[in-house]
Amino acid sequence: MTELMPAEGVFSLIWLLIALPLAGAIVLLFGGRRTNSWGPYLGVLTVSASAVLGVLMLLGLLDRPAEERTVEQTLFTWVFVGDFQADMAFQLDQLSMVFVLLITIVGALIHVYSLGYMAHDPDRRKFFGYLNLFVAAMLLLVLANNYLLVYVGWEGVGLASFLLIGFWQAKPSAAAAAKKAFIINRVGDVGLSLAIMLMFVTFGSVSFDDVFRSTSEASEGTLTAIGLLLLLAAAGKSAQFPLQAWLLDAMEGPTPVSALIHAATMVTAGVYLIVRSNAIYNAAVWAATAVVIVGLITIFMGAIIGSAKDDIKKSLAGSTMSQIGYMIFAAGLGPIGYVFAIFHLLTHGVFKAGLFLGAGSVMHGMNDNVNMRRYGALKGLMVITFITFMAGYLAIIGIPPFSGFWSKDEIIHAAFERNAFIGIATILAAGITGFYMTRMIAMTFFGKPRWEEGVHPHESPAVMTIPLIILALGSTFMGMALLFWGNIESWLEPVTGFASEPTPLPTMFYIGVTLVVVIIGAVIGWITYGVKPVPIDPPHGSWLTRAARKDLYGDAVNDVLVVQPSLATARYLSWFDDKGIDGFVNGIARWVGLLANTLRRTQSGLVRSYALSMVGGVFVVVLALLLVRMN
Amino acid sequence: MNEVIEPNLGETLVFWICGGLAVVGALGMVISRKAVHSALWIALTMINLAILYVANSAPFLGMVQVVVYTGAVMMLFLFVLMVVGVDSSDSLIETIKGQRVAALLLGVGLTIMLVAGLGAGLSGAGTIGLDAANAADGGNVQGLARLMFSDYIIAFQATGALLITAAVGAMVLTHREYWQPRKSQRELSQDRFTDGGHPGNKPSPGVYARHNAVDTPALLPDGSTSAISIPAPLRARDDARAIDVNDITNVRRLTEGESE
Amino acid sequence: MSGSQFGLFGNDPWWLVIGKSVAVFGLLVLLTLFTIWWERRVVSRMQNRIGPNRVGPFGLLQSLMDGFKLAFKEEILPKSAHVGVYWIAPVISATAAFVAFAVIPFGPTVSIFGVETPLQLTDFPVSVLYVLAIASIGVYGLVLAGWASGSTYPLLGGLRSTAQVISYEIAMGLSFVGVFLYAGSMSTSEIVIAQEPIWYAVILLPSFLIYVTSMVGETNRAPFDLPEAEGELVGGFHTEYSSLKFALFFLAEYINMVTVSALATTLFLGGYLAPWPLSLWESANTGWWPVLWWLIKVQLFIFLFIWLRATLPRMRYDQFMKFGWKILIPISIVWIFIIAIARLFRDSVSVTNTQLLVGGAIVIAVLLIGSWLFQLRADKRDAAAELELDERRARPFDANAGGYPVPPLPGERFEYTSRRAMAAGTVATTTVAVAAPETTNEEAPDA
Amino acid sequence: MNPSNYILLSAVLFSIGAIGVLVRRNAIIVFMSVELMLNAANLSFVTFARMNGNLDGQVVAFFVMVVAAAEVVIGLAIIVTIFRTRRSASIDEPSLLKY
Numbered sequence A: 001m002t003e004l005m006p007a008e009g010v011f012s013l014i015w016l017l018i019a020l021p022l023a024g025a026i027v028l029l030f031g032g033r034r035t036n037s038w039g040p041y042l043g044v045l046t047v048s049a050s051a052v053l054g055v056l057m058l059l060g061l062l063d064r065p066a067e068e069r070t071v072e073q074t075l076f077t078w079v080f081v082g083d084f085q086a087d088m089a090f091q092l093d094q095l096s097m098v099f100v101l102l103i104t105i106v107g108a109l110i111h112v113y114s115l116g117y118m119a120h121d122p123d124r125r126k127f128f129g130y131l132n133l134f135v136a137a138m139l140l141l142v143l144a145n146n147y148l149l150v151y152v153g154w155e156g157v158g159l160a161s162f163l164l165i166g167f168w169q170a171k172p173s174a175a176a177a178a179k180k181a182f183i184i185n186r187v188g189d190v191g192l193s194l195a196i197m198l199m200f201v202t203f204g205s206v207s208f209d210d211v212f213r214s215t216s217e218a219s220e221g222t223l224t225a226i227g228l229l230l231l232l233a234a235a236g237k238s239a240q241f242p243l244q245a246w247l248l249d250a251m252e253g254p255t256p257v258s259a260l261i262h263a264a265t266m267v268t269a270g271v272y273l274i275v276r277s278n279a280i281y282n283a284a285v286w287a288a289t290a291v292v293i294v295g296l297i298t299i300f301m302g303a304i305i306g307s308a309k310d311d312i313k314k315s316l317a318g319s320t321m322s323q324i325g326y327m328i329f330a331a332g333l334g335p336i337g338y339v340f341a342i343f344h345l346l347t348h349g350v351f352k353a354g355l356f357l358g359a360g361s362v363m364h365g366m367n368d369n370v371n372m373r374r375y376g377a378l379k380g381l382m383v384i385t386f387i388t389f390m391a392g393y394l395a396i397i398g399i400p401p402f403s404g405f406w407s408k409d410e411i412i413h414a415a416f417e418r419n420a421f422i423g424i425a426t427i428l429a430a431g432i433t434g435f436y437m438t439r440m441i442a443m444t445f446f447g448k449p450r451w452e453e454g455v456h457p458h459e460s461p462a463v464m465t466i467p468l469i470i471l472a473l474g475s476t477f478m479g480m481a482l483l484f485w486g487n488i489e490s491w492l493e494p495v496t497g498f499a500s501e502p503t504p505l506p507t508m509f510y511i512g513v514t515l516v517v518v519i520i521g522a523v524i525g526w527i528t529y530g531v532k533p534v535p536i537d538p539p540h541g542s543w544l545t546r547a548a549r550k551d552l553y554g555d556a557v558n559d560v561l562v563v564q565p566s567l568a569t570a571r572y573l574s575w576f577d578d579k580g581i582d583g584f585v586n587g588i589a590r591w592v593g594l595l596a597n598t599l600r601r602t603q604s605g606l607v608r609s610y611a612l613s614m615v616g617g618v619f620v621v622v623l624a625l626l627l628v629r630m631n
Numbered sequence B: 001m002n003e004v005i006e007p008n009l010g011e012t013l014v015f016w017i018c019g020g021l022a023v024v025g026a027l028g029m030v031i032s033r034k035a036v037h038s039a040l041w042i043a044l045t046m047i048n049l050a051i052l053y054v055a056n057s058a059p060f061l062g063m064v065q066v067v068v069y070t071g072a073v074m075m076l077f078l079f080v081l082m083v084v085g086v087d088s089s090d091s092l093i094e095t096i097k098g099q100r101v102a103a104l105l106l107g108v109g110l111t112i113m114l115v116a117g118l119g120a121g122l123s124g125a126g127t128i129g130l131d132a133a134n135a136a137d138g139g140n141v142q143g144l145a146r147l148m149f150s151d152y153i154i155a156f157q158a159t160g161a162l163l164i165t166a167a168v169g170a171m172v173l174t175h176r177e178y179w180q181p182r183k184s185q186r187e188l189s190q191d192r193f194t195d196g197g198h199p200g201n202k203p204s205p206g207v208y209a210r211h212n213a214v215d216t217p218a219l220l221p222d223g224s225t226s227a228i229s230i231p232a233p234l235r236a237r238d239d240a241r242a243i244d245v246n247d248i249t250n251v252r253r254l255t256e257g258e259s260e
Numbered sequence C: 001m002s003g004s005q006f007g008l009f010g011n012d013p014w015w016l017v018i019g020k021s022v023a024v025f026g027l028l029v030l031l032t033l034f035t036i037w038w039e040r041r042v043v044s045r046m047q048n049r050i051g052p053n054r055v056g057p058f059g060l061l062q063s064l065m066d067g068f069k070l071a072f073k074e075e076i077l078p079k080s081a082h083v084g085v086y087w088i089a090p091v092i093s094a095t096a097a098f099v100a101f102a103v104i105p106f107g108p109t110v111s112i113f114g115v116e117t118p119l120q121l122t123d124f125p126v127s128v129l130y131v132l133a134i135a136s137i138g139v140y141g142l143v144l145a146g147w148a149s150g151s152t153y154p155l156l157g158g159l160r161s162t163a164q165v166i167s168y169e170i171a172m173g174l175s176f177v178g179v180f181l182y183a184g185s186m187s188t189s190e191i192v193i194a195q196e197p198i199w200y201a202v203i204l205l206p207s208f209l210i211y212v213t214s215m216v217g218e219t220n221r222a223p224f225d226l227p228e229a230e231g232e233l234v235g236g237f238h239t240e241y242s243s244l245k246f247a248l249f250f251l252a253e254y255i256n257m258v259t260v261s262a263l264a265t266t267l268f269l270g271g272y273l274a275p276w277p278l279s280l281w282e283s284a285n286t287g288w289w290p291v292l293w294w295l296i297k298v299q300l301f302i303f304l305f306i307w308l309r310a311t312l313p314r315m316r317y318d319q320f321m322k323f324g325w326k327i328l329i330p331i332s333i334v335w336i337f338i339i340a341i342a343r344l345f346r347d348s349v350s351v352t353n354t355q356l357l358v359g360g361a362i363v364i365a366v367l368l369i370g371s372w373l374f375q376l377r378a379d380k381r382d383a384a385a386e387l388e389l390d391e392r393r394a395r396p397f398d399a400n401a402g403g404y405p406v407p408p409l410p411g412e413r414f415e416y417t418s419r420r421a422m423a424a425g426t427v428a429t430t431t432v433a434v435a436a437p438e439t440t441n442e443e444a445p446d447a
Numbered sequence D: 001m002n003p004s005n006y007i008l009l010s011a012v013l014f015s016i017g018a019i020g021v022l023v024r025r026n027a028i029i030v031f032m033s034v035e036l037m038l039n040a041a042n043l044s045f046v047t048f049a050r051m052n053g054n055l056d057g058q059v060v061a062f063f064v065m066v067v068a069a070a071e072v073v074i075g076l077a078i079i080v081t082i083f084r085t086r087r088s089a090s091i092d093e094p095s096l097l098k099y
Helices: A009-030 A039-062 A094-117 A124-143 A147-165 A172-203 A208-213 A220-238 A245-252 A255-264 A266-276 A278-283 A285-308 A312-332 A335-365 A383-397 A403-418 A420-445 A462-485 A488-496 A507-531 A543-549 A551-602 A607-630 B009-031 B035-055 B059-084 B099-122 B131-137 B140-149 B153-174 B185-194 B232-236 B245-259 C014-046 C062-072 C083-103 C127-148 C152-183 C188-194 C205-218 C243-268 C289-311 C317-348 C353-394 C419-424 D004-023 D027-052 D056-086 D093-098
Strands: A071-081 A084-092 C107-112 C115-119
Touching: A009 A039, A009 A071, A009 A084, A009 A124, A039 A094, A039 A124, A071 A147, A084 A094, A084 A124, A084 A147, A094 A124, A094 A255, A094 A266, A094 A335, A094 A462, A094 A488, A124 A147, A124 A255, A124 A266, A147 A172, A147 A220, A147 A245, A147 A255, A147 A266, A172 A208, A172 A220, A172 A245, A208 A278, A220 A266, A220 A278, A220 A285, A220 A312, A245 A255, A245 A312, A245 A551, A255 A266, A255 A312, A255 A335, A266 A278, A266 A312, A266 A335, A278 A285, A278 A312, A278 A335, A285 A312, A285 A420, A285 A543, A312 A335, A312 A403, A312 A420, A335 A383, A335 A403, A335 A462, A335 A488, A383 A403, A383 A420, A383 A462, A383 A507, A403 A420, A403 A462, A403 A507, A420 A507, A462 A488, A543 A551, A607 B099, A607 D004, B009 B035, B009 D004, B009 D027, B035 B059, B035 C083, B035 C127, B035 D004, B035 D027, B059 B140, B059 C127, B059 C152, B059 D027, B059 D056, B099 D004, B131 B140, B140 B153, B140 D056, B153 D056, C014 C062, C014 C083, C014 C115, C014 C243, C014 C289, C062 C243, C083 C127, C083 C243, C107 C289, C127 C152, C127 C188, C127 C243, C152 C188, C152 C205, C152 C243, C152 C317, C188 C243, C205 C243, C205 C289, C205 C317, C243 C289, C317 C353, D004 D027, D027 D056
Parallel strands: none
Antiparallel strands: A071 A084, C107 C115
């Protein structure tokens, strides 16, 4: 563990990182209609200012030696109950730093994009308010120096996610999706809160510093429990198996929201949590293994769902699930994987944001139609969108030198170092990625136009395309930049630890195999959807396709396992409440009523009869006194 | 301070006379059927209690007792009695079943118990007397004043606030809202004349007449009778006394004689 | 009670106590007889008449003769009277009047048949309160007389006297406070002695004036003689009384006059102490001389009573009450504040009399200017209120303001609006004025 | 004579007052009975002051008088108000207040 440095110089402004978007949110949400005209610009401004501040802090950190890069700022003691104490304190280290940059820069870009995308929405101001609220909460999550404060940010992003998914709450599907996301997230939140309680009981503190310092004092069982609970939390927030069901429905929200929250930032909070808690997982092998398993399952679930969906956003959402599965998976590999989890998180944040925004741009041109079977042949009409989308495409399937290649390849590499079986599985998943992304490209930009009547595809305005271009550039070069110039491994090493294990097979071997598998997947995709004409009505498909279209029966499983039992229990409890408890209570009430009916005769309203009782009381009291005295 | 002062013969006499009168007054208050009689009886009790206070080395309290209770409180009672006109005797039939018997039993029982208990408890109690306590400040009034304005200053202030509140409360309770401002004397007299009514005093019955009974209408200068000179109830019952025709002619003759 | 401060009180031999009591009784009866004659003479002179002049020298025996006549008149007992109370009322009245005089000092210590004794029946630490207490018992006579007569006018008279006594006793008590503060005692003899340097009427002038005013109210004398206002209540509380019982009321009234005059003398005019030029004479305050000074002072007050009766018309009842509650009591309270503060300053801060006077002058000036400004503001506010009322009167009253039926506010006239007509759209309103009922003269002349 | 006789007298008066409260129906007389009970208590206070050679008892009695005066003012005002509406001073009359 590195020393905590006091916040000086530019770091004394850490609080401002959060305060700026929070202030923006407050002004926008409470300012009322008078902020309608300038509100969105304020929203963009606050996030951009935070981004600038983040960059300044990055420079500040770079100026310091590696072991002095953990800065702590304590504002005030927030909670103090008995032994329990939690500060309103922030910790900026290498890990937080990359998150801050990702959140603020991608956030700022998406804010700018939203200016165009939401230009005609009557509730634009509210939208930007929520976005700002989200950014503030997310920054709080990654900057907190203790789990309790993390929890605040955790809930804050959950709230923002809920509000934004249900932004068009007039649509029943959006409202339902928002509720679904909220409820499934609660399950994960319970995990986090239990983990925090367990930590307090075990370590007597919830701050990162104290907890990580004293992991050796706790038994492995306790640590495993904490790790599994944290995994539950991460699964909820990051849409990992078995809590994955909400993410696909979350696409009901506006596309910039999908890009920012449900692709780039919030859904990666689970990865952050696991990487942040690396000290716990390092000491709890079984918990780490569980993380690997969950990640692996999700990789395949997401990929399969992504392959079957015709809705461009849902397909991308499946892809997101799959990619986050990669990250979780990597995080579960231990010190060897943490860095790559974060590395992939960063690259994914950029290229997936680009892909989502590109999808949004396509939808913008297609009258908000999301059905890919109604697209086709858009490459000539939406040149910028097409090119930027291609950059994201190449990045996600992992073609060198695009950024996804570097990060994904490292994860596969790490997987092989742990276990050949899971290594092969990840390569297979990379192949599926190639398939569904090619399918998406082919259905959207190539082939014949299958547009609905009255649709006139057109390129989006500059305010939307410029963020796209920036993100495309990021998709292209960021991987290389981080790996070679930014040296991400040694940058994160003080936080995550890094174990360079001997490599049984040469690196180039994995790269080659992976590339071959990816290209095979892409070719299959191209043959199926690029060469053959795409039917407007989806074909019946195999059982796997049908299952994938139904999110691999995620909802059905939830329904059978959770919803129906809950409803049955609720029905039974309601019956019991009605007959049992109410009956009991009503019975008492009836008896009391009968008693009161007899007793009320004494309440005649006649003052004198009351006075008589009083004098009687005095008589008795005096009598008692006398008797006591006599004896 | 510890020396026990034995009350003298005079005080014993005062106690038995005034105490007896006080009990008589209290019983009279409870028994009297008329509220005003009750008030008088209790006033008697209070005055006798005042004398007992004086006998008990509390001259100031004795005087305050008379001024406050007899002079103000009971006077207020009498005032209210007269205002609300509760003049008639109360019915002495008890309406609550068993109330009277229970009350008497309880009351008598309480008396016996208290007297017995207190008598037994206090039989050996000595009396220190207040001479020393009074002398400390130069007198009873001064002693009371010192206590009241030092140890009991908060209670004193609180009772002051209570009195003010009570006064305001009584005004609020008995206040009647006037929908229109009360007419001043000036407005009343203006109304009286502008309405075309009879401006002056009404003619008294019997003016210019041989009789001065109320049912005798006054005679106007022309010899006719004035209906408004007899009270309305009499007029309503048609009870006006007939006028002797001779009287009218006499009057007419008189007036004509004067005019000639 | 018989502490060191009242050394000579309570130590008289029994025969001297009886002697003093008889003397006080005789003095009071004589003073009553004299005062009645004196009043009639003075009032007559003031009304350009001569007054009683037939019986005895200057008609001096006139009141005695009247007393005899009263005693021999027929007793009338009204049928509806409550007998016991009817009998006891005049007794209470007269007894209280006599008893109150017990604590009035006539003179300093003198020697009577070789016994050194003060010229005062008795005295104790709270004797001024005693006078108040007895006065409040005396009112019972009036109230009960009013009630027991079983007739309307006496009842009204009794009611009035209740309210009157309660109201004016407060002002009276408050006027005593200043005296108590300065004398440091509630005992009459000590208060008199405390006035040796200067009379309290001089330094406590407001208290004195308030006392003089309230003593007139307390004794039911003109212009505050509302309980027996002849024009309104026939004879007030004693309407139904005749013969000796009436005489007792009469006696009580005059003794009360003497008592309150004596109390005023005691509290404010230095009691039996000789007035200024006379006090230069060494032996003016010794021996029996002081009794003379005392008598003269009391007679001055009685003359004041007579003078008031002869000159002032009776007040209206509500004005009278307003005067007591809204003028006398507030002024008393403010005045007590002032003297308390002045005492505080004199005792705790070394302030010279000049400074005190200057300060007082400033306070009074501020009060005057303040009240003038206050009055100006009040006038302005009244004018504004009047204007607003006029405006409201001019505005038609909307009985369904805001869709809810509302009663008219003061100054508004209720106009009945037909709902059906409103529904039909023709807002034809019939106007029914529900203003104050017209004072129709039912007894309009029909001849 | 022992001053505790005053206490006994006070007890007797108190009981008579209590009986008055219980048996009389005229609100004003009930009120007077309450005053009698207060007076009885006062007599005890004054006697206790004398027996203990300290003036606090008299001060308490004084305060009782003040509070009683305030109470009478309000009580009578209430009686007058009730009388105005119900034309009766019977204490059984306002029994409808129980609802």
